[in-house]
Amino acid sequence: MAEYQTEQRKTLVDFMKKNRESSFTIEELVIRMQSDLASGSVPGKSTVYRLMQKIVSEGTVKRFVKGNSRQFVYQITGCEHFDKHLHLKCVECGKLFHMSNQLSDDVFKQIFADSNFSIDEEQTVLFGKCAECRKGKSW
Ligand SMILES: [Zn+2]
Numbered sequence: 314m315a316e317y318q319t320e321q322r323k324t325l326v327d328f329m330k331k332n333r334e335s336s337f338t339i340e341e342l343v344i345r346m347q348s349d350l351a352s353g354s355v356p357g358k359s360t361v362y363r364l365m366q367k368i369v370s371e372g373t374v375k376r377f378v379k380g381n382s383r384q385f386v387y388q389i390t391g392c393e394h395f396d397k398h399l400h401l402k403c404v405e406c407g408k409l410f411h412m413s414n415q416l417s418d419d420v421f422k423q424i425f426a427d428s429n430f431s432i433d434e435e436q437t438v439l440f441g442k443c444a445e446c447r448k449g450k451s452w
């Protein structure tokens with residue numbers, strides 16, 4: 314059982330690594346994996362959901378709200394559990410950028426000092442446009 318789970322987890326993480334610029338809902342992930350991979354090796358929706366909770370808590374995958382919907386989407390970060398930094402997501406190309414741990418820490422401290430508010434970096438993604446997508450534009 315444990316070994317089976319490890320294999321399913323690998324299938325899921327490998328798929329997300331191959332699509333590192335995309336974010337998916339659980340449903341989209343299952344549908345995409347079913348069309349891209351050999352059926353039979355694709356974990357079911359409830360398994361993906363369960364595995365994802367663990368992977369998110371480890372920092373490997375980021376969970377955030379999709380646009381102005383109430384759906385959660387998931388995207389691979391490639392970070393380690395001990396990384397405590399903010400992530401920036403480009404709304405045009407979908408790329409995820411890592412703020413440095415040092416700068417993130419400064420931001421957390423500043424916000425805490427200014428607003429007495431403690432940021433949960435696991436739940437936070439900043440949306441904007443990357444340098445590449447802003448080419449020729451002022452912002
Ligand atoms: Zn971009």
Ligand SMILES: [Zn+2]
Nearest residue numbers: 390392396411
């Ligand atoms: Zn990161």
